[in-house]
Each structure stands twice: as structure tokens, then as C-alpha cells.
Amino acid sequence: MANRADWDAYADEYQSTHGEYLGDSGFLWGPEGVREDDVLALGDVAGKDVLEIGCGAGQCSRWVLGHGGRPVGIDVSNRQLQHSRRIDEEHSVVVPTLCASAAQLPFGDHTFDVVFSAFGALQFVADAPALVADVARVLRPGGVFAFSITHPTRWMFLDDPGEEGLVASQSYWDRTPYVEVDDVTGETRYVEHHRTLGDWVGLLAGAGFVLTDLLEPEWPEGHDRVWGGWSALRGRFTPGSAVFGATLR
Numbered sequence: 001m002a003n004r005a006d007w008d009a010y011a012d013e014y015q016s017t018h019g020e021y022l023g024d025s026g027f028l029w030g031p032e033g034v035r036e037d038d039v040l041a042l043g044d045v046a047g048k049d050v051l052e053i054g055c056g057a058g059q060c061s062r063w064v065l066g067h068g069g070r071p072v073g074i075d076v077s078n079r080q081l082q083h084s085r086r087i088d089e090e091h092s093v094v095v096p097t098l099c100a101s102a103a104q105l106p107f108g109d110h111t112f113d114v115v116f117s118a119f120g121a122l123q124f125v126a127d128a129p130a131l132v133a134d135v136a137r138v139l140r141p142g143g144v145f146a147f148s149i150t151h152p153t154r155w156m157f158l159d160d161p162g163e164e165g166l167v168a169s170q171s172y173w174d175r176t177p178y179v180e181v182d183d184v185t186g187e188t189r190y191v192e193h194h195r196t197l198g199d200w201v202g203l204l205a206g207a208g209f210v211l212t213d214l215l216e217p218e219w220p221e222g223h224d225r226v227w228g229g230w231s232a233l234r235g236r237f238t239p240g241s242a243v244f245g246a247t248l249r
């Protein structure tokens with residue numbers, strides 16, 4: 001719930017800063033610039049029912065629509081979804097969306113062939129085992145689950161695109177969430193959760209998934225875009241994103 005208010009407040013700035021780079025119908029897995037067209041982590045989406053979790057302004061779901069899939073996007077932030085509606089109107093296409101949290105997927109069992117999240121909700125949800133189990137519930141047998149998150153090794157470093165962000169200052173195994181609290185009201189304003197690579201593998205296996213891919217995109221030569229704590233400087237030394245691909249047994 002804290003993240004809902006935070007994303008509602010941040011949505012306009014997020015879309016004006018990153019919208020053009022994302023592309024209205026673009027599918028970007030992370031700040032390194034890896035696109036679904038290059039890695040095909042979802043497989044062929046044509047004719048498939050596809051759920052995007054944490055869809056923001058629906059850019060990835062619009063890509064799915066353009067490739068013959070039937071996407072539905074959910075996002076906890078109504079303001080992000082208003083941007084999705086704005087882009088729909090500009091292009092005269094409609095990506096169906098729902099304002100809902102990943103903490104409880106509002107869909108029946110075996111509804112989707114593919115579930116994905118591009119830096120969407122996976123690292124913002126406290127009960128990740130419940131979310132992964134819920135993804136397994138809404139997927140059909142043999143369905144695909146793919147998601148990108150901040151690479152777990154980044155947890156060791158300050159979230160700083162410069163030299164400070166190159167110095168390990170925290171244990172990789174420290175799962176204490178990152179929490180921002182309002183100085184005045186004392187209310188929680190933003191939370192991010194950390195799990196190790198092993199935690200994610202265990203979570204997926206425990207929910208009945210077979211891991212098919214773990215992409216750790218290298219920072220491309222000549223790519224000089226700074227995105228929050230991601231930069232060419234850090235990208236030369238450490239992976240910034242992890243893209244998991246899994247299939248439901």
C-alpha cells in the first residue's frame with residue numbers, strides 16, 4: 001500500500017523521464033536496454049492469454065498485443081494506468097488493465113498461458129512465496145512465467161550510479177527490506193524486498209516451476225543512459241538486472 005502512494009506520486013515523472021526510451025509499444029526488460037524482441041523470454045505469444053504484473057503504462061502489454069497475444073495488465077498505481085489509457089487513446093488501441101496489487105491476483109485458476117513482469121511487482125511484494133504460488137495458480141499447465149528484477153547482487157552496494165555504488169557495503173545475505181519513512185508523519189512511504197538468487201530458484205521450484213533461463217544482461221558498449229542506480233560505470237563491473245524464465249510443470 002505504501003508503494004501505491006509512492007508510484008501514484010512518481011508516475012508522471014517516471015513516464016516523462018523514461019516513456020520515450022521505453023517506447024509506447026516497447027518491451028524493455030531493464031535499464032541495460034535488453035528487449036523482448038532480442039531474448040524471446042515469453043516465447044511466441046500469438047493467440048495466448050497473457051498477464052502482465054506491474055504493467056505501468058502498459059508498454060510491454062501493448063507489445064504483446066502487437067504480436068497477436070491477448071494481454072491484461074495489472075498495476076497497483078492508478079496514475080500509472082491513467083498513462084496507459086493516455087497512450088491507448090493516442091494509438092487507438094486498448095490494453096485491458098486493472099488496478100490491483102500483485103499481492104492477490106484477481107483472476108480464476110488456469111486463466112493464462114503466460115505471466116510476466118518487467119521490473120514490476122516481484123521485488124515490491126513482501127510475501128513473494130504467496131505471489132509465486134498465485135502465479136502458478138492462474139497459469140495453465142505448461143505456462144510460462146518470466147520476470148526481471150534488480151540483480152540480487154546489487155543489494156550489496158549503495159543505489160548510486162557513480163563510484164560510491166561500486167563499494168560493497170552490505171551483506172548479500174541480509175534480507176532486511178529497504179524502507180523509506182516520512183520524516184513528518186512516520187508513515188512508511190516505500191519498501192523494496194531483497195531475495196538472493198538461491199531464494200528465487202527455491203521459490204520457483206517450490207511452486208512447481210522448472211527454471212528455463214536466468215539472463216544477466218551485460219551493459220552494452222556505448223550505452224550511456226543513467227537510470228536510477230544503473231549506469232555504464234557500474235554496468236562494466238556488476239550485473240544490474242536478472243531476467244528469470246520458468247515453465248509450470
Ligand SMILES: C[S@@+](CC[C@H](N)C(=O)[O-])C[C@H]1O[C@@H](n2cnc3c(N)ncnc32)[C@H](O)[C@@H]1O
Pocket residue numbers: 003007022028053054055056057060074075076077080100101102103117118119120121124125
Ligand atoms: C519500475 S515500474 C515498471 C513498469 C513497467 N514494466 C515499465 O517497464 O515501465 C514498476 C511498476 O510496478 C508497479 N507495482 C509496484 N508494486 C506493485 C504491486 N504490489 N502490485 C502491482 N503493481 C505494482 C508500480 O506501480 C510500477 O508501475
